[in-house]
Every structure is written in structure tokens, then in C-alpha cells.
Amino acid sequence: MSPWNNQLIILGNGFDLECQLRSQFDDYFQTRMEKPWLCEPYAQWKENPDDPENLWDHIFAFEKENNPKSWKDVEAVILKWVSCKGMNDYVEIIHPIQKRYSFLQKVKALGGWPLPSSLPERISYIKDEDAFRNLLFEELQLMEKAFEVFLTKEAASLDYIRKSCNLFRVLRDADTEEDPRDTSNYILSFNYTVPQPDKIDSSLSDFRIACWRNVHGRLGKDHIIFGIDMNQLPNQQKSNPAVLQFTKTYRVLRQSGDTSVKEESVGLLEPYRIGENFNTIKVYGHSLGQADYPYFKAIFDRIDLYGSNTKLLFYFPSDHPYIKDGLYQQITGLLTAYGESMPDRSRGDNLMHKMLLEGRLALSELIVPDLES
Known part of the structure; x- marks a missing residue:
């Protein structure tokens, strides 16, 4: 003994x-697909500051349409967009958003209605890959907050x-x-x-x-955090702060404080x-x-x-x-x-x-x- x-x-x-418990990512994302920024046709709405439109909503909607078998693998999708995507891919995901809001942006410039979302402004200053990664990291934290709100309700x-x-x-x-x-x-x-x-x-x-x-x-x-495995990154990216911030090790270390x-x-x-x-x-x-x-x-x-x-x-x-x-x-x-x-x-x-x-x-x-x- x-x-x-x-x-x-x-x-x-x-x-x-x-x-x-409905704790899988696709359970959560069903609620995101009902958000006005992912619905067609476009309807008038006003952004909730506690649950704003975020870029990852559009990325996962894109992945769901183009990769129906793998889009629910959150870590794999994050890894792909942080590690494997270039500026052409970033432009591809941003362009539909900018196009959607282009008319309202012109109205705003003339002193008319304010934009219903702050996302168009956040994505308008991206000039290189690391700047886009930093944006993705900020947007990821918005997605994490939204997922936490969803799961808290389910777990209650x-x-x-x-x-x-x-x-x-x-x-x-x-x-x-x-x-x-x-x-x-x-x-x-x-x-x-x-x-x-x-x-x-x-x-x-x-x-x-x-x-x-x-x-x-x-x-x-x-x-709560979503993250990627550092061991899955190419060696040349493991020392890049814009990529490193997405790894589980980095994020858990920050949270340990x-x-x-x-x-x-x-x-x-x-x-x-x-x-x-x-x-x-x-x-x-x-x-x-x-x-x-x-x-x-x-x-x-x-x-x-x-x-x-x-x-x-x-x-x-x-x-x-x-x-x-x-x-x-x-x-x-x-x-x-x-x-x-x-x-x-x-x-x-x-x-x-x-x-x-x-x-x-x-x-x-x-x-x-x-x-x-």
C-alpha cells in the first residue's frame, strides 16, 4: 500500500x-452566423461595444464555405492564418468587408450616419504581414470574449x-x-x-x-484563450513576436501573472x-x-x-x-x-x-x- x-x-x-454541454466551436459559430455582419441582405444595425464585429467572424465564415471539413479546427485555422498566409490572402478576406461598408463610409464622410461597426476602421491601416498579424491578435481577443459569453450562458x-x-x-x-x-x-x-x-x-x-x-x-x-502549438511553427517564425504571441506557451505565461x-x-x-x-x-x-x-x-x-x-x-x-x-x-x-x-x-x-x-x-x-x- x-x-x-x-x-x-x-x-x-x-x-x-x-x-x-454545447461547448464545441461550431455550436458557438452558429450564433455568430446570425449576426448582422454575416447575414445577407445587409440590414441596419448598431454595434454592441461588448460584442463587436470581429475579423475572425469573417475568417471562419470564409473557412466554413471553402473548407467545410476542417473549418471547425480552431487551432489549425489560427495557425494557417498566422503562419501560412500572405498579404494577398489578407486582402482577399478584407476586400469584401471594405466593399460592404464602402457606401456607408462615403455617407459618413459627408457628415451623415455613423458606421454601425468599428471593424472597417481597424482594418484600414494594414500595410504588411506583421501588422496584419498584430491585428489578428487583437481581433482574436474579441473572439475569445464572445466565446466566453456564449459558453458561460450554456454552462449556467x-x-x-x-x-x-x-x-x-x-x-x-x-x-x-x-x-x-x-x-x-x-x-x-x-x-x-x-x-x-x-x-x-x-x-x-x-x-x-x-x-x-x-x-x-x-x-x-x-x-479564456485560443492558441497554437509553437512546435508547429516553422523555425524562422518562432522568434517573430508577431507570430509568437499566438502560441499557447506565450499566452499561458502571460496569464500566469x-x-x-x-x-x-x-x-x-x-x-x-x-x-x-x-x-x-x-x-x-x-x-x-x-x-x-x-x-x-x-x-x-x-x-x-x-x-x-x-x-x-x-x-x-x-x-x-x-x-x-x-x-x-x-x-x-x-x-x-x-x-x-x-x-x-x-x-x-x-x-x-x-x-x-x-x-x-x-x-x-x-x-x-x-x-x-
Whole structure:
């Protein structure tokens, strides 16, 4: 029996989707397509300063029309427009906006009606690629704010709150050898949400959470962020400040200076700091994609995945058994990539075999209860 009892729970968007939260980007963008600046024919309207027209609305509308299979991949679209596009592409996306407002701009110049949107003015002074990237970064923050408003409304549903609390309890207690009441839970969430048990006559303290860290911001606490993986940038762009500002590493670092982050008294890897380790790492609802691989690698390095006794447990919901085969491939890809990064390649090649022999690696069905209860 281990002298300590700590577990790290890693959550992806599959957690929120299992709780029927409309948290996907296409859910959000359906509401943007109803905005007057994306509707035809043009109608009179007045800009809401808290939800202004932003350039990314037009970029994603363009991508949706021209790349219907990939437009919902937010990180890939941002990477493409920040890293791969040139001035001709920028002119192509700006021209329809300028054309749309050209008549009203002439009226304004004659002392008539004001423009309903401030976007035409913001895009009128772009002379080179880095200036456009800086504009894209400013516009991205407007999109993030709009997405946060959308998701906050969705996550306020009592139905979602009830389901997320119940699902978290089931995941927390799954395959826990020690008394769950004595377990310290450390949460790394790639979502923007956090359970709200206080809304259903409970308390977050009942969840026995030592640390809850939302990697890319938390609704109502931190500014949420969209970002790109620095490793996907060409080498010559990694030192360009106009490009670097879009990377997740850069943006999380900037956000780490916020008071909300500094106020956390217990860090995510606190067990290691005090001479302990995690008995178990549980992963639920995460795609294990390349963009988030650096986080997994940092954790695996820190806990000594090869040499420790830590169990690595992946779960899929009982009501979606068809995702099991895909998860086997994703898990294999993750651990193969990690093994290739280990200094001792012979150990890296043997990592999965060793963990399987030791009973430290598994993909299991998580019995999802009636989430209405």
C-alpha cells in the first residue's frame, strides 16, 4: 500500500460533451452566423461595444464555405492564418468587408450616419504581414470574449451542472484502491469549465480537490484563450513576436501573472514537491492530439513514468463504446511519441510493454450513471 494517496485527473472536452454541454466551436459559430455582419441582405444595425464585429467572424465564415471539413479546427485555422498566409490572402478576406461598408463610409464622410461597426476602421491601416498579424491578435481577443459569453450562458444550465458534478464523482472514485475520502485530487482540465456543486446544494470541498487548473483559462475567473502549438511553427517564425504571441506557451505565461493564478496555494504537481507522487493518473475525454502533447510529456517526465509505480488509466463512457478502438490508437501514439523522446531509447521502446506487465496501463469503460440523478 502506498504511503500517500494522490491522483491526477486530466479532462478534455469529451467530459463536457458527455454532459450535453454545447461547448464545441461550431455550436458557438452558429450564433455568430446570425449576426448582422454575416447575414445577407445587409440590414441596419448598431454595434454592441461588448460584442463587436470581429475579423475572425469573417475568417471562419470564409473557412466554413471553402473548407467545410476542417473549418471547425480552431487551432489549425489560427495557425494557417498566422503562419501560412500572405498579404494577398489578407486582402482577399478584407476586400469584401471594405466593399460592404464602402457606401456607408462615403455617407459618413459627408457628415451623415455613423458606421454601425468599428471593424472597417481597424482594418484600414494594414500595410504588411506583421501588422496584419498584430491585428489578428487583437481581433482574436474579441473572439475569445464572445466565446466566453456564449459558453458561460450554456454552462449556467442546472442540467449541465448536475450532470458534470455526477460524472466527476464517478470518474474520481473509479478504480481507487484507497478510501476515496482520503484521496487528494489534482485536476488538469483542458476545458474552460469547472463543476459548480454550490448551485445544486453541495460544495466544491466535497469533491476533495487539492488543485484545479484550467490550462487555457476558466469561465468567470481567467480570460479564456485560443492558441497554437509553437512546435508547429516553422523555425524562422518562432522568434517573430508577431507570430509568437499566438502560441499557447506565450499566452499561458502571460496569464500566469494574473492574481487569480498567483492565489493558488497548492500547485498541480504538489505531491512531487513534497516528496510524494501520484498513485494514479486518469484521463477522460481528451483526444490526445499533438497540440497538447507537451503537457503530457512534462507530466510524464516529472513523475518518472517509466520508473515509478504510477498507474496511467484512460476511460471511455459506457454509452459511447464505439470510440474505444480510436482511443487505443491515440494512446499508443501518445506513449510511442513519449518513448521516442526518452534519453534511453531502449527504455522508450519498452515503455508500454513494461507498464502493461506491471498493470499500470489500461483503457477501461466508465459506467456512466443516470446523469439526471
